[in-house]
Amino acid sequence: MLSTEQLARYHADGYLVIPAFKDAAAIAALRQRALAIVDAFNPAEGSAIFTTQNQAAASDDWFLGSDTTVRCFFEEAAFAADGSLKQAKALSINKIGHAMHDLDPVFEQFSRDPRLAAIAADIGLADARVWQSQYIFKQPGIGGEVRWHQDATFFDTTPVSVTTFWFALEAASVDNGCLWVEPGGHRGPLRERFVRDGQRVFMEPLDAMAWPDNSVAIPLAAQAGDLVLFHGLLPHYSAPNTSPVSRHAYTLHATAGTSSYSKGNWIQRGAGLPVRGFA
Numbered sequence: 001m002l003s004t005e006q007l008a009r010y011h012a013d014g015y016l017v018i019p020a021f022k023d024a025a026a027i028a029a030l031r032q033r034a035l036a037i038v039d040a041f042n043p044a045e046g047s048a049i050f051t052t053q054n055q056a057a058a059s060d061d062w063f064l065g066s067d068t069t070v071r072c073f074f075e076e077a078a079f080a081a082d083g084s085l086k087q088a089k090a091l092s093i094n095k096i097g098h099a100m101h102d103l104d105p106v107f108e109q110f111s112r113d114p115r116l117a118a119i120a121a122d123i124g125l126a127d128a129r130v131w132q133s134q135y136i137f138k139q140p141g142i143g144g145e146v147r148w149h150q151d152a153t154f155f156d157t158t159p160v161s162v163t164t165f166w167f168a169l170e171a172a173s174v175d176n177g178c179l180w181v182e183p184g185g186h187r188g189p190l191r192e193r194f195v196r197d198g199q200r201v202f203m204e205p206l207d208a209m210a211w212p213d214n215s216v217a218i219p220l221a222a223q224a225g226d227l228v229l230f231h232g233l234l235p236h237y238s239a240p241n242t243s244p245v246s247r248h249a250y251t252l253h254a255t256a257g258t259s260s261y262s263k264g265n266w267i268q269r270g271a272g273l274p275v276r277g278f279a
């Protein structure tokens with residue numbers, strides 16, 4: 001699936017952009033389904049706000065229970081001082097997570113793509129296990145910042161294996177909050193680990209290495225349909241979306257089945273909903 005040159009670039013930079021991976025029909029189906037999920041969402045069920053600014057404090061039962069369900073999370077800036085939504089519900093959701101790839105037929109079809117299995121094999125992700133799906137809205141005007149982090153923080157395995165499959169569902173640019181990465185930064189250490197202990201979660205510092213200076217980051221502009229593949233240790237962030245244009249994306253996180261998956265990771269799967277691969 002990947003050329004020798006693409007593989008070399010992935011291993012050197014820690015990421016790879018694969019243009020036009022998904023076609024317009026697949027993207028339209030996923031977007032339509034996401035909007036239907038939001039439409040059916042009753043905010044009275046759960047009012048969790050998703051933020052990476054202080055994720056441990058923001059995490060609650062609504063978040064922790066989304067490991068094996070499909071739930072909507074509000075943007076931090078979605079609410080007025082009186083607690084009402086500033087704009088329509090469909091323009092107030094930060095993301096949907098985290099088990100659509102296993103529970104929703106439309107998401108499942110998008111996610112169980114034999115080409116993804118081939119890519120995983122190409123990059124050495126043996127016996128891939130897909131733990132999480134997220135539909136990220138990056139809403140116009142209020143799409144929040146996601147600070148520098150490494151995705152291996154949330155999917156600790158020995159050895160490190162988590163790989164991110166990031167699908168652009170709309171054009172992403174510097175203006176509407178695209179990804180920024182530190183090329184080659186995946187050779188650095190894992191700085192922190194997000195640990196779950198029952199219904200409690202906390203961030204455990206692992207390495208004092210500073211986050212990169214923003215001046216070394218490069219923006220990953222993408223077109224709808226592009227797939228961005230990146231290594232779990234690659235430092236990345238995205239800026240707030242202050243533009244009038246949304247930046248929808250869909251992500252999958254997969255680890256190697258041959259690695260040891262930490263019991264402290266916040267997503268665990270049992271016999272009721274076993275973790276599966278891309279096939």
Ligand code: FE2
Pocket residue numbers: 149150151236
């Ligand atoms: Fe990330």
